[in-house]
Amino acid sequence: MNKLLFALGVSALSPIALAKPIITTSIKPVSMVVAAIAGDKAEIQQIVSSTASPHDFAMRPSDLKKILNADVVVWVGESLERFLEKPLENAGKENSSIEWLALEGMSLHNFAKEHHHDDEGEAEEGHHDDHEAHEDHDHEAHGDHDEHEGHHHDGVDPHVWLSPDNARVLAKAVTARLVSLDAANAEYYNGNLASFEKGLSAKDAEIRSALNKVNSVPYIVFHDGYSYFEQHYGLSHAGEITVSPERKPGAKKVAEIRHEIEEHNVQCVFSEPQFSPAIVKTLLDGTDVNTTPLDPLGAQVKMGTNAYLSFLDSLSGQFLSCLG
Template identity: 30%
Template sequence: MHSTRSTRFFGPVMSRRGALAFAAATAPALLAGCAASQPGDGKTEGKDAGSKKIKVIASFYSMYDFASKIAGDRAEVSCLVPSGTEPHDWEPSTTDLKSLEEADVLVYNGAGMEHWVEDTLKGLSNDKLVVVEASQDVKLLELSAEAMEHEEHEHEGHDHDHDHGSTDPHCWLAPSNAAIEMKNICEGLIKADPEGKETYQANFEKWEKECVSLDGEYFKRLEALPGRTIVVSHEAFGYLCSQYGLTQMAIEGIEADSEPDAQKMAEIVEFVKKNNVKVIFTEELVSPKVAQSIAEASGATVEELNPLEGLSEEDIAAGKDYFSVMRSNLDALEKALA
């Protein structure tokens, strides 16, 4: 077993900065930094027409969205995990490996999210590749004991190494952490494309302000609500809950595509009744069957809370992104906790 969170590469050089503080109720800048136009929004920030763009590959949707915002039109950004695919146990194909050999930048979350990164990087011969571990400098949360036990049980007897580590990887779901991840991506793009520094920094500053605004909206709308507990499909909302004083009860552990046994189901139903939980949250990329069963047994309703691990092609075509989905999540939380 291995963890991928211990190193971050900017080209062949590893770097480590001190942890960044982000005051949630105020709006200080993290550092002078970066962000970009959303894919398909028609904005042009960056290279002149005809200039060769750098090639950026992101691991899954949130990393793709952040990288696209930072890069603007100075880069061609692609996403390894296809739309609508749950990313936790996704594996790169031969075609993906070939793309990485030709890429200038790889952006991944780290913190145990992408179990394949360490071995994949060892097998690449692309010595120009700038590798950005976006979660570097984020204060990571430890997984619950229950999630760790489930993780070990889930992979018992498997001949593959899918260790997600002991930390909760879903750090992008706190806007303050999203800003740190964008900052790290900005630095990686500057490493790969120094001529674009001014563009990347200007873009980051734009989207960092949006993170601060989103963070303020969450605080303002959630702090006075009577409900403080949410029941969710899997243990993905720890950072969001920690930031805003909520508690999550997860139907399953760190992975979203498994199902609880009868005893666990009964415990959750009892918890829902005892804590007067009104809503069971499911996710776009997993079946709502278990959530619906718990809701029927407890008298709750079922709604969606999106962990932004991946969006459907329809959502992407409709122009949804990290910020619009996070605001939809806020609407759902406010309604459930009122």
């Protein structure tokens, strides 16, 4: 009987003893990097579904619960996920969250300095809130911060997960936080970080070699969100359909893109699976220009410790399939 009682006692206590850190993530690319470090020692709860876009996402009560239950929230930042600002503040999780854009060592791109083709009069029509008129803000490597309040990245391209170098920065920050939350598994997390960095270096070199064969082929993307990937691998971005994926381009912009396709001998116009491809079909009607979906969120990538590497592989494959 004593053994039975002891067994029941252990069984009752085991959920507490075996409780894993809960990491709430904003979008799938964040989850990919977190998963590389967390492995099976932490639980990941993602807010934005893998088939949705953070650009027009609306929070639900179940999403708020994920924030409240989290040991740490990992997100890109308010430039992309403004819907998270108030919930994080209300839950008292703002200062303890990991905001990717604000981490020390990040290399950030300013939209004002990027290549746009909007200066013929339609620039303001399609701009997203986070793209607007902030030319004077310097967004080169940021320091880490404890105070999130008032810390903004207006004008910065928030699609930082498309840079392998920035992924390394987040992986290190996640490792440090998991070690502090779960010191018993510190060796496991640090080992995962070492494996991730080694695998990332190899995958990065492999992709660079493959894309070097098509880096002079001009193309147009659906929305201007690929600058980190494009600059890292030296690709020939010739324009974008819109700077803001939730707003359709006007007639003037459509005519402008058609002109760019002819002038730059564009070989491919990419669509995105998160948005209707109808505008792309309209643009390419009567042309022999290639088109294929380019997925910046990796909706079809299987989650796991190698998910981020698979994501980079998938994205580079999408470029190659249309440009090669």
